[in-house]
Amino acid sequence: MSEDITQNDGVSAMRRPKPLTVVIKLGTSSIVDENTHEPLLPILTLIVDTAVKLRKDGHRVVIVSSGAIGVGLRRMDVAKRPKHLAQLQALAAIGQCRLISLWDSLFAHMAQPVAQILLTRNDIADRTRYLNAQSTVNELLDMGVIPIVNENDTLAVSEIKFGDNDTLSAITAAMIHADLLFLMTDVDCLYDKNPRSNPDAKPIEIVEDISALEADVSSAGSALGTGGMSTKIIAARLGTSAGVTTIITRSSNPGNVLSIVRYLHHQPTKSSSSSVALNLMAASETTDARPAPPLHTRFLASNDPIRDRHFWLLHTPNPHGTLYIDEGAHKALLTKAGLLPVGVVDVEGNFAQQEVVRLVVVNRRSSPAPDGKRWEGLGVEVGRALVNYAAPEIARIMGHQSTEIRGILGYADSEYVAHRSHIGLFRGESSGTATPTRELRSPAM
């Protein structure tokens, strides 16, 4: 992640880290006052200042901005967030237009163009739309524009909602292979206990392995927003699994973002071969004399990130069905083999070829439910796959050798029910779309 640059004299060559792609997520409570719903102009102005400085440092910046409903409440003089979905959607439609115009006018003072991107989960579910969203955001970044992303609340109903913008920001960051995701919140960082009720709570500054995290995430979201600390942890799991270093820091001091990025992007020595990737790691911090950055929690990105098609597969909502597979098949998937029909135990749903299904591991030796439901509802979801055969076909070939497929179906498109490159396996991160069969590995809380 670093590049060689040759100075004008053509003699001295040094390495300087490549610019970063930085996603900054602001929740409703950072955008509008919780009681009056008036925009928090001092914070918004500082965010603009920070984003413009990051751009001047050469970085690519995306803002994920909540606040449409909050701004809509103020615009229509509605005192309390309504419960009715249609009213919320109407307020979001009113507020989003004001919100983006507010961002646009603030950034216009600094001659910084911005763009509005509104997404629903369905946009992510459809592979073509996902790739379109990815290339549009990348194109905007190449043009030096700051995309401002929010959920398309007017279209999103519960089953196609991200639900909270923490998740949306992590999916956006993963989609564009961001280096850093900042989740701005009302505390400096994550603590081992709730700092509001425990004065001796200790900050957690670096999280190397999020699955081993022990922290109190009981702080609820604000009256307007939907998130809280727990959705930030889910977002951090998503982000880090996709190779995005995820940072929690205080939203009331947006300048922290700039200090942290500069700290992480700093090149310690001229001759060092260290890269941005190394700088994002905890170990490098013990060896250089940089001034400490502001307090924050940094979740380190996975060294083996799940990206592109695999990330999309795992986080696409509403899989079309379920394949129950045995433990032998699961083991084979872990060693990077594809899914053969012999390892499939049961099929649920009526999906077609090339649709996404859940993969659920069951223990073949434990007998299926006696009520004729077979394996339905049993097992643990371990991943998702894009299948080569439709549900009725898999029902016929399951348990058989691949060499028998042609004899059974009259044709054989592939020896695999799903090719390994079309299978994504969970590693402890949450898709936010988990099924009841899925055993989520949540942090000890």
Ligand SMILES: N[C@@H](CCC(=O)OP(=O)(O)O)C(=O)O
């Ligand atoms: N999309 C919604 C915000 C969703 C939400 O509540 O997000 P957050 O405030 O980040 O918990 C809006 O713009 O009002």
